Amino acid sequence: MTYLGINETYGKNTQTLITVNTAVQNTSNTAGVYTVINGSEITYTPEANTSKVIYEIGLYAEAINKTCFQHIALEHNVSGWTQISTKFGRNFGGNNSQYFRDYLYFRYIIPSWSGSRQLRLQSGSHINNYSVSYHQITDWDGTGSVTDRFCNTSLLVYSV
Amino acid sequence: MSTRFNIFGEVMTFINQKKIKIFKGENPTKQLIDDNYTEISGSRGEILTSNVVNKISYKFIYNIQLDYNTGNKWFLHVKLQKSNDNFNSNINDVQGASYNISSNMVAVTDHRYSLSTAFFIIDGLDGTHQLRLVCRAYSNSNKPQLHESDYFDGVADTNVFDTSLIIREV
Numbered sequence: 001m002t003y004l005g006i007n008e009t010y011g012k013n014t015q016t017l018i019t020v021n022t023a024v025q026n027t028s029n030t031a032g033v034y035t036v037i038n039g040s041e042i043t044y045t046p047e048a049n050t051s052k053v054i055y056e057i058g059l060y061a062e063a064i065n066k067t068c069f070q071h072i073a074l075e076h077n078v079s080g081w082t083q084i085s086t087k088f089g090r091n092f093g094g095n096n097s098q099y100f101r102d103y104l105y106f107r108y109i110i111p112s113w114s115g116s117r118q119l120r121l122q123s124g125s126h127i128n129n130y131s132v133s134y135h136q137i138t139d140w141d142g143t144g145s146v147t148d149r150f151c152n153t154s155l156l157v158y159s160v
Numbered sequence: 161m162s163t164r165f166n167i168f169g170e171v172m173t174f175i176n177q178k179k180i181k182i183f184k185g186e187n188p189t190k191q192l193i194d195d196n197y198t199e200i201s202g203s204r205g206e207i208l209t210s211n212v213v214n215k216i217s218y219k220f221i222y223n224i225q226l227d228y229n230t231g232n233k234w235f236l237h238v239k240l241q242k243s244n245d246n247f248n249s250n251i252n253d254v255q256g257a258s259y260n261i262s263s264n265m266v267a268v269t270d271h272r273y274s275l276s277t278a279f280f281i282i283d284g285l286d287g288t289h290q291l292r293l294v295c296r297a298y299s300n301s302n303k304p305q306l307h308e309s310d311y312f313d314g315v316a317d318t319n320v321f322d323t324s325l326i327i328r329e330v
Contacts, residue, residue, distance in 0.1 A: 014330045016215045016281045020256055058279035060259045065266065098266055103238070103259035105219075105277035137260055140237060142195055142298050152256035154281040156217055156330060 011054065011158030012047035019153040024136035027070060027123050034073070034124035037134060039153025041120035046112040047159035054158050055108045055119060060151035061092070061132050063100040069093030069130040070123050074108055077118035084110060093130065100132070103151070112159065119157070178214065178329040181205055185323035190308035192227050193236060195297050199247075200238075200306060202323030203278075203293035206246075209329055212286040217279070217328040220293055223321035224261065224274045227305040232269040234304035235262035238295045240280055246290050254282055254291075262302070273309060275321070281330070291327060 019039030027035045037059060046053050055074070074088040075081045083089070088108055094100040106121070125131065137149040185202030203220050218240065226234050239258035243250045257280040263272035278293055297303045312319035 011330075016217070016330050018215070018256075018281050018283060056279065058277070062260065094264060098264040099262060100264075101235070101260040101262040102274075103261060103276060103278060105279045137258065139235075139260060139298065140258075141296075142237075149258070150256065151259050152280065154217075154279055156281060158330075 011160055012050060013045070014156070014158040015042065015044060016157075017042055017153075017155040019155070021135035021150040021153060023150075025134040027125070027131045027134070029129045029131045031126055031128045032124065034122040037121045037123055037153070039155060041118060042155060042157055043116055043118050044157050045116045046114075050159035051112050052160050053110045053112050054156075054160060055110060056106070056156040057121065058103060058105045058154045059134060060137060061100070061102055061104050061134050062136070062138065063094065063098075063132050064138060065099060067094065067098065067130055068100050068132040069125050069127060070132050071125065072106065073122045073124075074110075075120050075122055077120075081118075081120070084108075093132070177210065179207055179210060180326065180328040181207055183325040185307075185325075187320050188307040188323055190320075191306040192230075193295055193297050193304055193306060195300050197294045197296045200293045200295055200323075202325060204247075204290060205292075205325050205327045206288060206290045207285075207327045207329065208288045209285050212284075214329045216282045216285055216291075217326070217330045218257075218282060218291055219326045219328075220278045220323065221325075222276055222323045223307055223309060224272075224276055224304050225309055226263065226271045227303045228310065230303045231301050233263045233265055233302055234272070235265065235298035235302035236260065236295050236304055237298065238276075238278065238293055240278065240282075241292055241294055242282070242285065243290045243292075244288065247292065254280065257282065262298070265302075
């Protein structure tokens with residue numbers, strides 16, 4: 001292991017959000033209906049004299065013995081919620097009747113703005129019944145049918 | 161900034177600089193993961209927080225693929241642990257910092273080559289702490305291997321992925 005550095009300050013006006021999830025969040029089975037991912041929403045004011053805002057988020061997703069296919073959209077609230085850019089869109093999913101289990105980590109580099117603004121992630125599909133379940137870990141420690149284990153949503157936002 | 165008193169009772173003011181530690185694994189040895197919890201090589205790091213109210217960002221990137229010798233699909237449980245004595249006797253799971261990752265469990269064979277990023281924000285750490293990721297397979301029929309890929313650049317050859325770890329006070 002190589003030690004590279006210590007005692008450096010990194011990023012400005014850093015804000016964090018730890019969301020302790022206590023319930024599964026299922027996205028819609030109806031095509032085109034989007035769900036705000038729990039723990040993804042934050043109100044942020046960029047540091048003055050910075051050019052970019054970094055939005056980093058980690059969360060758990062699974063689909064057990066079913067097809068899933070989701071679009072993830074990063075939105076901001078500027079007189080209403082809209083996608084910041086379609087270029088921030090991302091897809092994930094599996095084929096027919098598969099098992100999908102993964103920890104999702106997304107990082108976006110967003111042009112800075114002036115004043116306070118809300119940010120969030122939405123998740124939905126363009127096809128019926130391709131939903132996914134967030135936060136709940138249904139199999140754990142070699143045991144199936146676990147229903148009481150959940151993964152936090154971790155959110156980090158800062159200016160550079 | 162924080163205010164403290166020296167031995168003479170004088171007020172001393174410090175500028176608390178937030179810490180960041182960066183570790184790069186170099187040629188980690190392939191790990192075959194069975195159904196016992198094992199520390200993931202390169203995932204351990206230590207940080208001294210400058211203020212208990214600050215949170216810690218933990219980000220670790222590592223490679224997973226099927227262990228061809230033992231099965232045809234893989235399923236891994238992963239969890240973050242913390243310690244204040246380098247995991248000698250003080251070992252605690254970080255609540256809510258765990259996840260599953262697996263290949264498809266239906267198909268006869270699913271190799272799934274995956275680069276996993278574990279990213280967690282942690283609070284409540286005061287003073288020096290060590291953090292690490294541990295993992296186990298769901299069963300010994302679902303064993304993956306870490307760090308080493310068996311194919312790269314179009315040939316059947318071993319390719320090692322160096323892990324990377326960033327622990328940051330935020």
